[in-house]
Amino acid sequence: MSLAADVGRRLRVVVCGSTFGQFYLAALAGLADAFEVVGVLARGSERSVACARRAGVPLYTDPGALPADVDVACVVVRSGMMGGAGSELARTLLGRGVHVLQEQPVHHDDLAACLREARRRGVTYRLGDLYVRLPAVRRFIAATRALLDRQAPLYVDAACSVQVAFPLVHILAEALGVLRPWRIAAAPGIGEEPFTTLTGAIGGVPLTMRVQNEVDPVDPDNHLHLLHRITIGTEGGALTLTDTHGPVTWSPRLHIPDVVKNAFDFTGERTAHLGEPSTTVLGPQAPPSYRSILAEIWPAAIGRDLLALRDAITGDRTGAAARTEQLHLTLSRMWQDTTAQLGYPALRPRRVHRPLNVEDLVAAVAGVEAEAHGVESGVR
Structure with a gap:
């Protein structure tokens, strides 16, 4: 297992999760000079099988079966607070000496536990947030x-x-x-x-x-x-x-x-x-x-997160890393304050997607414009 990466070589990456994980795979495909995808870790559904096949990499269903030379894991699985096992998986991989980029949001206590495990094993743990x-x-x-x-x-x-x-x-x-x-x-x-x-x-x-x-x-x-x-x-x-x-x-x-x-x-x-x-x-x-x-745009934004992680792995992990960790801990606490005030979301099952042709709205506005033009012409 690699505990640190040589600056000049590609980092070997496994993507955990095959739903939103597909965006990470798209991002990694555009960063082939910096990363090498070596596997997808998922539950083994038809989607997961197809996802790994498209990426041209093996599908793993057990973290213990991952190759020993994996450098980085992108944990794109719902965290514990969102009803998933993402945080537990992140800690497991950190414990094996793998650098981890975990998709937000993450509970403050889980985030703190992952950071402690990363420090214990001398690896990097970062929270990903493509939106910023x-x-x-x-x-x-x-x-x-x-x-x-x-x-x-x-x-x-x-x-x-x-x-x-x-x-x-x-x-x-x-x-x-x-x-x-x-x-x-x-x-x-x-x-x-x-x-x-x-x-x-x-x-x-x-x-x-x-x-x-x-x-x-x-x-x-x-x-x-x-x-x-x-x-x-x-x-x-x-x-x-x-x-x-x-x-x-x-x-x-x-x-x-x-x-x-x-x-x-x-x-x-x-x-x-x-x-x-x-x-x-x-x-x-x-x-x-x-x-x-x-x-295109979401994968490119995720790519920025991945490159920031690479910089943290191969570069200075002191002051800048500590500031990033503290920011994410504070954000996690603020997010929890917000969701606590909101309470549980209302369940609205069986919603239906009904696309609207924007040309219908364009036509309505064009009518107003034509009317305004006629009024101006009459005034003249």
């Missing part, structure tokens, strides 16, 4: 930091589905650069609404969070009303991540100067800001398709 590495999220984080260098935050308004509550907290932490003081509490509701409202503060900034706390027990990864939507407000306006995959927008706060209120003069002193667009898209105007997101 997505292009639109990275743009939002960069824009937020630039904004907060100039103006203090007044509020955070955020929404997500319960399945991605951990990444929401992680995105806020990266964007704001501060976590404490942190407090969160559920607001009263009638019990039937799809979103539960939470209020509190993050880094001392007032926080409102709405979470779709619903799950289809048969199909828990689908039927989400949204992934993430975040607005950070300042005196100058609001910066918004409209969706996890963009776009990122800036909306200056409306301020009507006295010269407009008193004389309807839009050219006078202190009216220059009125010439700015009411909303500006920061970055690409059109977000990507879901096909591109799933086939």
